[in-house]
Amino acid sequence: MFVQNFFNALGLGALYGLIAVGYTMVYGILRLINFAHGDIFMLGAYFVFFATIQYKLPWALGVALAIGGATLCGLLVDRIAYRPLRGAPRISALISAIGVSFFLQNLGVVVFTGMPRAVIRPRELTNPLPIKDIIPLEFLQAGRIGEVRLIPLAIWVPVVSFLLVAVLLWIVYKTKPGLAMRAISRDIETTRLMGVSVDRVIALTFALGSALAAFAGIMWALRYPRVEPFMGVIPGFKAFIAAVFGGIGSIPGAMIGGLILGFVEIMSVAFFPHLSGYRDAFAFILLIFILLVKPTGLLGERMEEKI
Amino acid sequence: MQIVLDVQNLNIWYGGIHAVKGVSLSIEKGDIVTLIGANGAGKSSTIRAIAGLVKGYRGTIQYTDAGGTQVQLNNRPPEDMVRMGIALSPEGRRILPHLTVEENLRLGAYSRKDKAETASDMEYVYNLFPRLRERRGQKGGTLSGGEQQMLAVGRALMSRPDLLMLDEPSLGLAPKLVGEVFGIIREINRQGKTILLVEQNALAALSIANKAYVLEVGATAVSGTGEELLQDPRVRDAYLGA
Numbered sequence: 001m002f003v004q005n006f007f008n009a010l011g012l013g014a015l016y017g018l019i020a021v022g023y024t025m026v027y028g029i030l031r032l033i034n035f036a037h038g039d040i041f042m043l044g045a046y047f048v049f050f051a052t053i054q055y056k057l058p059w060a061l062g063v064a065l066a067i068g069g070a071t072l073c074g075l076l077v078d079r080i081a082y083r084p085l086r087g088a089p090r091i092s093a094l095i096s097a098i099g100v101s102f103f104l105q106n107l108g109v110v111v112f113t114g115m116p117r118a119v120i121r122p123r124e125l126t127n128p129l130p131i132k133d134i135i136p137l138e139f140l141q142a143g144r145i146g147e148v149r150l151i152p153l154a155i156w157v158p159v160v161s162f163l164l165v166a167v168l169l170w171i172v173y174k175t176k177p178g179l180a181m182r183a184i185s186r187d188i189e190t191t192r193l194m195g196v197s198v199d200r201v202i203a204l205t206f207a208l209g210s211a212l213a214a215f216a217g218i219m220w221a222l223r224y225p226r227v228e229p230f231m232g233v234i235p236g237f238k239a240f241i242a243a244v245f246g247g248i249g250s251i252p253g254a255m256i257g258g259l260i261l262g263f264v265e266i267m268s269v270a271f272f273p274h275l276s277g278y279r280d281a282f283a284f285i286l287l288i289f290i291l292l293v294k295p296t297g298l299l300g301e302r303m304e305e306k307i
Numbered sequence: 308m309q310i311v312l313d314v315q316n317l318n319i320w321y322g323g324i325h326a327v328k329g330v331s332l333s334i335e336k337g338d339i340v341t342l343i344g345a346n347g348a349g350k351s352s353t354i355r356a357i358a359g360l361v362k363g364y365r366g367t368i369q370y371t372d373a374g375g376t377q378v379q380l381n382n383r384p385p386e387d388m389v390r391m392g393i394a395l396s397p398e399g400r401r402i403l404p405h406l407t408v409e410e411n412l413r414l415g416a417y418s419r420k421d422k423a424e425t426a427s428d429m430e431y432v433y434n435l436f437p438r439l440r441e442r443r444g445q446k447g448g449t450l451s452g453g454e455q456q457m458l459a460v461g462r463a464l465m466s467r468p469d470l471l472m473l474d475e476p477s478l479g480l481a482p483k484l485v486g487e488v489f490g491i492i493r494e495i496n497r498q499g500k501t502i503l504l505v506e507q508n509a510l511a512a513l514s515i516a517n518k519a520y521v522l523e524v525g526a527t528a529v530s531g532t533g534e535e536l537l538q539d540p541r542v543r544d545a546y547l548g549a
């Protein structure tokens with residue numbers, strides 16, 4: 001049981017983390033909470049649903065198309081809803097973000113219908129792993145682990161998530177556009193003075209965040225095998241909490257925040273099943289707790305207000 | 308001599324405030340031109356307009372690039388200026404405190420694609436400011452004021468500009484460091500760069516300038532060679548405390 005819960009929590013936490021990374025990057029650069037981020041996650045899930053289940057494309061191709069499509073949507077959101085407001089007071093962009101989020105959800109209802117749809121999962125991802133053949137049962141019993149039932153998906157989700165975040169960290173800390181991103185997060189004007197086309201770097205940030213959210217949406221659709229237009233709301237909210245918890249602006253912080261949230265959620269329900277109704281409340285308790293104890297989050301630095 | 312930059316009748320407003328009222332100036336290739344004046348005279352506004360950071364000004368700013376092509380700078384974004392060979396080291400240094408010295412310098416070279424040449428310019432900057440080499444892995448925010456100023460100048464040099472603009476490089480520096488920084492400015496000029504230097508420290512600026520403009524409440528009050536202005540009674544009274 002514990003092993004199953006562990007992988008469950010790891011997977012859920014990694015997905016929260018993947019979404020949280022997008023919130024934290026956009027916030028770090030624009031001081032904007034991109035409320036539409038959870039809806040890009042939803043679009044990623046729908047796109048993969050249509051590509052593979054409706055149009056019967058191979059999964060690899062469907063995933064690629066879904067990520068490409070959702071990334072394009074993320075770029076459009078920036079271009080249409082945020083870029084024209086770059087010089088405006090921050091509250092304008094925030095209101096625009098909320099508007100875009102409602103728009104995408106309702107567009108989802110109109111285009112995809114509000115009805116949840118089942119995702120048929122590829123068998124290779126759901127056939128239980130032959131754990132007994134790999135690890136002798138006596139071992140498991142000796143470790144008081146008992147019988148374990150794991151599907152490959154439970155392993156793939158965290159592994160792929162961590163790989164993606166590793167790639168992202170490499171981009172941010174080792175490449176030229178990454179250098180520009182880190183510079184913009186402190187001082188947009190000076191960064192422009194260095195010859196950086198700031199709007200292009202911001203677009204890249206949205207593209208990366210959207211691609212990760214789409215990936216998370218796809219894996220989410222495989223885990224709970226269904227899609228619906230409001231599926232991005234709660235995960236989006238929790239991922240945002242994870243980003244704040246980890247220290248908004250920090251990519252490793254977002255991932256750690258997501259993992260902690262995943263573990264708190266799964267383990268609290270596992271150990272206190274009668275509290276399972278409060279599952280969603282744990283995220284908020286965690287948020288209030290960190291805001292009281294360390295308002296900048298676990299790995300957050302103090303962010304000076306921009307003048 | 309060839310005119311690198313020609314500003315005609317520059318007017319800048321901030322809301323209702325008419326901050327720069329018809330400033331004209333021209334810079335010849337290879338010169339050090341200085342713009343001096345009291346706090347609030349409009350020096351930074353002028354230099355920032357040239358760099359593309361001020362929107363909606365009136366007047367013309369004409370630039371002649373290294374190849375001899377004349378370009379109108381009005382309404383171009385700052386990243387274009389860098390590509391055309393104009394770099395600004397802004398007032399207050401504005402180095403990025405959370406990036407290392409080397410990353411700050413790499414940022415200065417952002418618009419360049421010539422890797423080998425960029426690396427050799429990095430060497431050049433480190434030779435100009437050996438203390439930056441010692442601190443290359445250190446975060447910019449941990450440097451002293453003087454070192455940060457050197458980093459700001461070095462970073463501007465990393466784009467390999469033809470016209471280097473410096474906004475108050477002596478701001479907040481101890482007198483001994485001011486001398487050092489001005490010595491380096493002169494050295495950079497000797498190696499062929501045209502320099503536009505904005506300063507409140509009039510004496511230091513006039514001593515190294517070929518040409519100088521005095522700005523008073525948004526307008527050009529006096530201009531001449533550095534030598535002439537050092538002798539000018541009005542300038543001596545108002546800015547040199549003599």
Ligand SMILES: Nc1ncnc2c1ncn2[C@@H]1O[C@H](COP(=O)(O)OP(=O)(O)O)[C@@H](O)[C@H]1O
Nearest residue numbers: 321324326344345346347348349350351352353
């Ligand atoms: N961004 C701005 N918004 C409003 N007023 C400004 C702004 N920048 C400069 N000013 C005003 O314009 C005038 C000239 O300022 P500035 O160009 O910074 O002068 P200097 O560099 O000579 O000290 C000052 O009165 C200043 O208050």
Ligand SMILES: [Mg+2]
Nearest residue numbers: 350351352398
């Ligand atoms: Mg100034």
